[in-house]
Amino acid sequence: MNQTELARIAKAMTAPGRGILAADESTGTIKKRFESIGAESTEDNRRGYRELLFTTPALAEWISGVILYDETLRQATKSGERFVDLLTRLGIVPGIKVDGGTKPLPNFPNEVITEGLDGLPARMADYHKLGARFAKWRAVITIGPDIPSTTCIEANAELLARYAAICQQAEIVPIVEPEVLMDGTHSIERCDDVTGQVLATVFDRLRAHRVCLEGMVLKPNMVISGLQASHRAGAELVAEATVRCLKRHVPVAVSGIAFLSGGQSESEASQHLDLMNRMEDLPWPLTFSYGRALQHSALEAWGGVAAQVHAGQREFSKRARLNSLARLGRYDRALEKSPA
Numbered sequence: 001m002n003q004t005e006l007a008r009i010a011k012a013m014t015a016p017g018r019g020i021l022a023a024d025e026s027t028g029t030i031k032k033r034f035e036s037i038g039a040e041s042t043e044d045n046r047r048g049y050r051e052l053l054f055t056t057p058a059l060a061e062w063i064s065g066v067i068l069y070d071e072t073l074r075q076a077t078k079s080g081e082r083f084v085d086l087l088t089r090l091g092i093v094p095g096i097k098v099d100g101g102t103k104p105l106p107n108f109p110n111e112v113i114t115e116g117l118d119g120l121p122a123r124m125a126d127y128h129k130l131g132a133r134f135a136k137w138r139a140v141i142t143i144g145p146d147i148p149s150t151t152c153i154e155a156n157a158e159l160l161a162r163y164a165a166i167c168q169q170a171e172i173v174p175i176v177e178p179e180v181l182m183d184g185t186h187s188i189e190r191c192d193d194v195t196g197q198v199l200a201t202v203f204d205r206l207r208a209h210r211v212c213l214e215g216m217v218l219k220p221n222m223v224i225s226g227l228q229a230s231h232r233a234g235a236e237l238v239a240e241a242t243v244r245c246l247k248r249h250v251p252v253a254v255s256g257i258a259f260l261s262g263g264q265s266e267s268e269a270s271q272h273l274d275l276m277n278r279m280e281d282l283p284w285p286l287t288f289s290y291g292r293a294l295q296h297s298a299l300e301a302w303g304g305v306a307a308q309v310h311a312g313q314r315e316f317s318k319r320a321r322l323n324s325l326a327r328l329g330r331y332d333r334a335l336e337k338s339p340a
């Protein structure tokens with residue numbers, strides 16, 4: 001394992017003023033997103049939408065890396081340049097989602113386990129040849145009256161650690177993503193407890209599997225109230241609770257942290273990241289690895305219509321720019337009203 005190279009890539013992924021675009025929606029997920037704007041999910045539409053995102057002018061000022069889906073990794077722009085080559089040429093690191101999605105965890109109602117370890121070393125070697133330099137695996141933890149169970153947390157953490165070790169062996173930086181879902185009526189305190197337990201277990205397993213922490217990026221949820229909670233904690237509290245929870249459970253050696261947005265609105269996701277980056281003595285770079293919170297407005301402005309590609313790109317560059325400011329602790333809510 002070339003630890004120096006892994007650490008160099010991980011550092012570039014969370015460099016000042018830049019963050020990660022999660023554009024790795026599986027075919028099923030992108031179909032749902034397209035349905036929401038009345039667009040058909042054909043292979044060429046999916047390719048065209050990804051081309052809109054990746055050819056947005058000045059993208060590399062704000063975006064350090066893009067997470068791709070297997071299909072997208074093999075696709076090219078209309079003029080024939082492979083997306084991986086385009087991104088690499090722009091100085092943006094291409095990454096690849098390698099998990100196989102979630103399945104019900106037997107004997108544990110309402111809990112899921114992430115699949116995809118079978119054959120992963122060989123796939124990882126192929127992805128490296130195709131140009132990917134980092135990967136993503138998402139574990140999902142659900143909060144409910146009697147869940148998550150310890151078994152669900154431990155089983156998912158073990159898989160995350162095995163995945164991370166396989167990545168590093170192929171000289172690919174693992175994004176380790178244990179997502180505690182926002183869905184539910186739970187309080188921010190309950191999210192704090194569960195997120196702490198999950199992070200503690202994940203880092204225990206990462207250590208057991210001898211994963212090099214300097215050569216990985218953590219992608220956690222923020223500590224936040226459930227989406228259906230009767231009272232939702234304010235932004236200051238979310239930022240404070242998130243940083244406190246991370247400080248308690250994430251080793252300083254970890255190269256960087258890039259949050260998922262997980263159902264937060266675009267402006268909430270920017271504001272929370274900004275408030276954290278205004279704090280002093282942060283042990284790691286804190287940035288974004290957003291999917292929905294970077295793409296929502298862009299997808300609506302595009303609407304699946306070729307004539308609206310530029311409108312989509314304008315919305316996307318606005319979100320990328322505002323999150324880049326949030327990465328630096330320089331975001332201002334007044335900027336939300338500025339034209340795209």
Ligand code: 13P
Nearest residue numbers: 022260261262290291292
């Ligand atoms: P969201 O920001 O929409 O949660 O997506 C990020 C991601 O990559 C989830 O795996």
